[in-house]
């Protein structure tokens with residue numbers, strides 16, 4: 615019998631952000647404690663248990679669990695290959711202010727306004743090996759937007775990424791009720807945008823349209839909000855699994871705090887994703903050339919060493935729209951009552 619407080623802990627923990635709202639976890643009950651294990655939906659496992667996006671999201675989950683259960687009741691470890699363990703003991707009661715802050719954190723993909731001159735993350739501060747950069751200078755913002763545009767174009771030309779994006783989309787409110795994936799209503803689409811997205815959801819059609827330059831237009835649309843952003847925050851470090859985990863932990867902390875301060879947040883992962891694909895040798899010579907150009911541009915603006923990588927770029931500003939919020943699956947659907955059930 616699973617206790618009500620354990621279910622409430624899991625329900626709140628999975629408000630954690632994950633790439634395309636994939637929520638790639640299961641929670642296994644082991645005596646008084648719970649172990650988090652990796653789980654991917656569908657037949658294609660895009661990131662894997664030790665993939666960069668998984669480590670970033672699960673590092674963020676460890677932040678949420680620490681907030682809910684307390685640091686003493688949350689335990690995390692990760693080895694140099696990226697194999698991780700995360701476990702926790704549910705608290706006796708959940709602090710109301712904590713619950714409210716974690717539930718209010720959300721993605722806003724609409725335009726932002728305002729100018730932000732002082733870094734809103736100063737009070738948070740960087741961990742030893744994690745770089746936190748606040749960027750409000752227009753030339754630097756423009757250069758990062760350019761790097762995002764180049765990477766975004768590569769993504770729209772990549773069959774695997776196209777299929778992943780479109781398999782994540784939830785087209786109707788009833789599809790969104792399944793509780794995972796990207797609810798189309800959370801995107802900032804112009805009138806007719808949904809029909810256009812449906813039109814390009816077929817890869818053969820998209821790849822034919824790419825010959826006419828559609829990927830260029832899509833990349834421009836994708837990167838324009840960054841170009842017009844009041845400010846950006848970038849989280850970077852050397853490329854080690856333990857640091858990616860820490861960066862995810864920091865991401866959740868920063869994001870929760872910014873939303874509490876009334877600032878809107880929109881993450882962009884495309885530079886990181888393209889950098890990882892480049893490293894794995896997934897691109898042909900032309901695409902690799904563009905990826906290298908975008909990375910060089912990012913490293914130059916951010917003053918990064920060759921072995922450092924931006925983990926994520928956050929577009930921030932004051933919201934113009936109260937966005938639709940992404941759903942989550944029910945706590946029950948994450949629970950495995952014993953190890954035997956998971957076999």
Ligand SMILES: Cc1cc2nc3c(=O)[nH]c(=O)nc-3n(C[C@H](O)[C@H](O)[C@H](O)COP(=O)(O)O)c2cc1C
Pocket residue numbers: 629630631632633634635667670671674719720721722723795796880881882883884939940
């Ligand atoms: C590792 C990671 C990468 C993400 N990349 C993007 C991105 O490139 N573009 C975007 O719009 N949202 C991105 N997101 C935001 C997620 O799509 C979002 O957190 C998820 O859909 C849940 O919605 P919520 O943040 O409103 O709870 C990313 C989130 C994470 C954790």
